[in-house]
Amino acid sequence: MKLYLIRHAETTDNVAHNLAGTKDSPLTNHGALQITHLAKHFHSHNISFTHIFSSDLSRAALTAHGLAIPPQSPSPSPSPSPTPNLLPTLRERDFGSLEGTKWHAGWDAPRVPHPRPPETETSMRTRARSFVTEVLIPVLAAEGDEGVVAVVSHGILLGVLWGVLVSCFAAGRVSMVGDGAGAGEGGVFRPAWANTGFLEVMIEPVVGLGVDADGGEVAEGDGVMPLLAGYAMQVLNVNSRSHLAGLRRARGVGSATFDQRQRRIEHFFGGKK
Numbered sequence: 701m702k703l704y705l706i707r708h709a710e711t712t713d714n715v716a717h718n719l720a721g722t723k724d725s726p727l728t729n730h731g732a733l734q735i736t737h738l739a740k741h742f743h744s745h746n747i748s749f750t751h752i753f754s755s756d757l758s759r760a761a762l763t764a765h766g767l768a769i770p771p772q773s774p775s776p777s778p779s780p781s782p783t784p785n786l787l788p789t790l791r792e793r794d795f796g797s798l799e800g801t802k803w804h805a806g807w808d809a810p811r812v813p814h815p816r817p818p819e820t821e822t823s824m825r826t827r828a829r830s831f832v833t834e835v836l837i838p839v840l841a842a843e844g845d846e847g848v849v850a851v852v853s854h855g856i857l858l859g860v861l862w863g864v865l866v867s868c869f870a871a872g873r874v875s876m877v878g879d880g881a882g883a884g885e886g887g888v889f890r891p892a893w894a895n896t897g898f899l900e901v902m903i904e905p906v907v908g909l910g911v912d913a914d915g916g917e918v919a920e921g922d923g924v925m926p927l928l929a930g931y932a933m934q935v936l937n938v939n940s941r942s943h944l945a946g947l948r949r950a951r952g953v954g955s956a957t958f959d960q961r962q963r964r965i966e967h968f969f970g971g972k973k
Contacts, residue, residue, distance in 0.1 A: 701840050701843060701845065701847035701849060701903045701904075702732040702747075702849070702898070702900070702901075702902055702903075702905070702937060703836075703849050703851070703901045703902075704848075704849065704850045704851065704898050704899070704900050705740070705853070705861065705862065705893075705898060705899040705901075705969050706763065706767075706850055706851065706852045706853075706893075706896065706897075706899075707852075707853065707854065707858060707893035707894065707895060707896060707897055707898070708755070708757075708759040708763045708852060708853070708854060708896070709727055709731035709732065709735045709738075709759065709762070709763045709766075709845070709896050710727065710728050710730050710731035710895040710896075711725040711726060711728060711731060711910065712725060712726055712727075712728055712729055712955070712957055713786070713800075714728075714731075714775045714798075714863050715728060715955045716896060717802055717803045717804075718800055718801065718802060718803070719795045719798050719799055719800065719801050719802070719803055720792070720795075720799065720800065721791070721792040721793045721794045721795040721799060721818075721819070721854075721856075722757070722791060722792065722794045722795075722799065723747045723799045723800060723872060724758050724760055725757075725758075726759070726957050726958060727757065727758075727759055727762060727824065727897065727948065727957070727958040728955050728956060728957065729953055729956055729957075729958050730949045730950070730955065730956075730960055731759070731895065732762075732958045733891070733947060733960060734896040734944060735762065735763050735766035735896065735941065736766065736834065737856050737896070737944055737947055738763070738767065738880040738896045738898075738910065738943050739766045739767055739769065741943035742767065742940070744820070747817050747848060748781060748848060748854070748864075749767065749768075749781045749782065749848050749849065749850045750782065750839075750843055750846065750847050750849065751782060751839055751843075751848075751849045751850070752767055752768055752782055752784040752785065752847050752849075753782060753784070753787060753790065753831075753835060753836075753849070753851050753852070754784045754785070754787070754790060754851070754852040754853070755763050755786070755788075755791045755792065755794065755852070755853050755854060755857070756785065756786035756787060756788035756790075756791065757791055760790070760853055761784065761786050761852075761853065761898065762854045763831065763852050764784035764786075764835055764852040765852065766786055767781060767784075767850055767852070767943070768781040768782065768783060768784055772781050772811045775835065777864070777910075781863070784852070787835070789827045789830055789831045790827075790831060790852075790853040790854075790857060790861075791827075791853075791857065792853070792854030792855070792856060792969075793818065793819050793824055793854075793856045793857060793900040794818065795818045795819075796815075796816035796817045796818040796819070797815045797816040797817075798818060803879060804946055806851055807868075817868075821860070823856060823919075824860045825863075825864060825971075826861045826966070827857075827860075827861055828857065828861040828863075828864040829864050831861065832864050832922050832927075833867060833927065836849070836851075836865075837868075837928070840903060840928075840931075844861040845904070854964055855892070855893050856936060858893050858899075859890060859891070859893075860892060861890070862890070862899070863890070864915040864934075865902070866933075868885075868926055868927040868933075869926055869927040869928050869929075869931065869932065869933055870926050870928075870929050872934070873906065873928075873931065873932040873933065874934075874935070875933075875934050875935070876889075876935040876938075877930070877934060877935065877936050889935075891938045891939060891959045892939055893939055894939055894941055896941070896944065897939040897940060897941050898937070898939075898940050899935070899937065899938055899939065899940070899944070900935075900936040900937040901934060901935050901936060902929065902930070902933070902934045902936060903928070903933045904909050904932060904934075905930055905931055905932075906931060906932045913938050914952050929946055935939060943962070
């Protein structure tokens with residue numbers, strides 16, 4: 701299975717350096733253009749998604765929706781992408797009463813009780829593990845090598861999701877293309893995501909390792925069996941932004957709020973009117 705972990709496009713709160721977790725921050729015009737470039741990238745590489753999962757917050761949902769709309773092109777279109785499945789479990793961290801404040805102002809302030817405290821790391825890991833075990837792994841089991849999955853979420857939550865995903869593999873079964881460096885047990889390798897940046901991985905079964913003669917998974921070492929003991933994951937791209945090459949922000953207008961009332965999102969992405 702090929703898996704793409706994608707961060708949403710640029711928002712007005714990104715530009716203003718505000719904390720926006722569960723706040724439904726709108727896209728900028730530049731962010732909407734980022735989505736068109738991202739969609740065209742996958743289209744030009746003949747990548748057709750079998751599944752698209754997304755946070756239900758609009759900035760992620762619109763990014764995912766853009767991936768499902770094939771750009772207008774004289775070249776043959778790949779198979780149509782599925783309608784994005786919007787999930788609350790993929791939302792960004794809830795910053796509590798810090799929502800809407802400047803990034804550093806809230807975290808650097810003296811540690812005082814907040815009227816509504818930020819979501820804990822444990823809570824985020826619980827959400828991420830729920831998605832991996834209840835959604836992603838069943839897709840892997842059903843689709844195998846045929847699966848091409850896009851997960852559109854948010855910077856912090858994607859990092860937590862990555863750590864959970866890595867922990868599902870046996871030690872030494874996560875590697876990177878190039879220098880062969882492993883992600884490490886527990887997700888020591890911690891990627892970052894720019895707006896519409898994506899991490900691309902390949903998940904494949906390991907023949908003869910972690911699987912018994914009858915196809916059942918085998919526990920290792922101390923008897924604790926990773927959820928994906930019979931699989932290996934290879935990281936192909938980290939925070940890939942090649943699709944943004946040549947894209948420049950229009951002065952003033954680029955940072956303005958993208959107004960969906962003035963044009964349908966399909967038209968903006970280059971689809972049919």
